[in-house]
Amino acid sequence: MQPSELEALAHEFGNPLYVYDAEKIESQFHRLTNAFSKVEKLRINYAMKALSNVSILKLLKNMGSGLDTVSIQEVQLGLHAGFTPDKIIFTPNGVSFEEIEEAAQLGVQINIDNLSVLEHFGTKHPNIPVCIRINPHVMAGGNENISVGHIDSKFGISIYQIPHVLRIVENTKMHINGIHMHTGSDILDIEVFLYAAEILFDTAKQFKDLDFLDFGSGFKVPYKKDDIETNIEELGKKLTKRFLAFEKEYGRKLALAFEPGKFLVSEAGYFLAKVNVVKQTTSTVFAGIDSGFNHLIRPMFYGSQHAIENISNPKGKERFYTVVGYICETDTFANNRRIAEIHEGDILCFRNAGAYCFSMASNYNSRFKPAEVLWKNGKGHLIRERESFEDLLQNQIMIEV
Numbered sequence: 001m002q003p004s005e006l007e008a009l010a011h012e013f014g015n016p017l018y019v020y021d022a023e024k025i026e027s028q029f030h031r032l033t034n035a036f037s038k039v040e041k042l043r044i045n046y047a048m049k050a051l052s053n054v055s056i057l058k059l060l061k062n063m064g065s066g067l068d069t070v071s072i073q074e075v076q077l078g079l080h081a082g083f084t085p086d087k088i089i090f091t092p093n094g095v096s097f098e099e100i101e102e103a104a105q106l107g108v109q110i111n112i113d114n115l116s117v118l119e120h121f122g123t124k125h126p127n128i129p130v131c132i133r134i135n136p137h138v139m140a141g142g143n144e145n146i147s148v149g150h151i152d153s154k155f156g157i158s159i160y161q162i163p164h165v166l167r168i169v170e171n172t173k174m175h176i177n178g179i180h181m182h183t184g185s186d187i188l189d190i191e192v193f194l195y196a197a198e199i200l201f202d203t204a205k206q207f208k209d210l211d212f213l214d215f216g217s218g219f220k221v222p223y224k225k226d227d228i229e230t231n232i233e234e235l236g237k238k239l240t241k242r243f244l245a246f247e248k249e250y251g252r253k254l255a256l257a258f259e260p261g262k263f264l265v266s267e268a269g270y271f272l273a274k275v276n277v278v279k280q281t282t283s284t285v286f287a288g289i290d291s292g293f294n295h296l297i298r299p300m301f302y303g304s305q306h307a308i309e310n311i312s313n314p315k316g317k318e319r320f321y322t323v324v325g326y327i328c329e330t331d332t333f334a335n336n337r338r339i340a341e342i343h344e345g346d347i348l349c350f351r352n353a354g355a356y357c358f359s360m361a362s363n364y365n366s367r368f369k370p371a372e373v374l375w376k377n378g379k380g381h382l383i384r385e386r387e388s389f390e391d392l393l394q395n396q397i398m399i400e401v
């Protein structure tokens with residue numbers, strides 16, 4: 001999107017504001033389906049925790065996407081957006097048994113990631129097919145926060161415990177219809193991905209009645225200049241070849257599933273905030289915006305680098321700024337960043353604001369959550385109203401004290 005288009009949206013809908021470009025979501029979706037076009041049964045299940053606005057869900061549904069959900073509320077939102085249960089997979093971690101049963105009752109695919117629940121579920125509901133989430137013990141990426149495949153991860157059933165899984169299946173006569181892995185959110189190297197895939201194939205061989213193999217996600221998108229991104233096209237070529245060979249070996253056609261979040265929506269998102277104050281100290285120039293980690297926590301939570309542009313003065317001379325929020329905490333979005341000269345009242349634009357931005361927003365400091373706009377066919381459509389004072393009071397009870 002052009003700076004002028006974004007600035008016009010900030011004026012039309014106010015700030016701070018999240019904007020999502022529908023065309024970018026569509027092009028990412030098609031990049032992925034094109035890369036795996038030789039796979040007969042390809043399932044893309046959008047990981048909705050990245051961005052869960054129902055209009056975004058509907059947009060993805062209309063493209064033919066399925067849905068990856070991690071809570072019963074996400075399942076319900078997905079159904080509300082029009083997904084049929086057969087297009088939804090429920091991949092929870094550490095939720096109650098009742099929540100899993102509730103999802104199964106709604107008819108969605110259950111994905112179980114521990115032996116205790118597997119045994120309990122198989123005993124009680126031997127006729128409901130389940131997928132199992134394995135932990136292939138592969139480190140993807142260097143950041144401990146986002147590597148979920150390693151040995152002490154809380155996610156998945158260790159591949160060393162497959163004999164126990166087989167014992168449970170034999171004892172309960174339950175039906176395992178899929179094998180799943182999701183090794184984290186930062187796969188730098190497709191060789192690592194392919195290595196983990198081999199482990200998944202090895203595991204799959206031990207189950208005779210599978211319908212699908214789910215390779216999760218972890219596709220990396222660029223956040224800053226020169227960032228590495230997952231080469232989807234190359235992964236498509238290599239994994240398709242391996243997958244087709246595996247199908248032959250397995251003796252039956254399988255569906256191949258992915259569940260990308262970031263890949264589909266990260267780059268489609270823009271976060272717009274207004275500069276309230278430019279403040280010089282002895283060593284720094286701060287640009288203080290009308291937002292904070294209540295609206296966009298990734299820089300403080302993960303150390304993520306979101307590119308920041310001054311869309312009110314895009315051609316201005318670049319200077320160094322430390323961009324901070326208005327929360328009564330240290331909430332630094334960027335340190336010593338080169339940005340086109342900033343004046344009070346300018347609108348700054350944060351890139352890669354589609355994934356894990358609004359969906360992690362809170363009301364800290366009793367601030368309203370921002371509005372959300374979908375940019376489609378050259379027009380901004382409001383898809384979430386800015387919160388109001390009534391929203392802050394909703395559910396609160398002021399008792400006589």
Ligand SMILES: *Cc1c(COP(=O)(O)O)cnc(C)c1O
Binds near residue numbers: 184185260
């Ligand atoms: C979060 C999550 C994803 C999506 O990860 P991205 O890095 O956003 O693509 C996929 N699968 C599961 C099980 C997840 O928890």
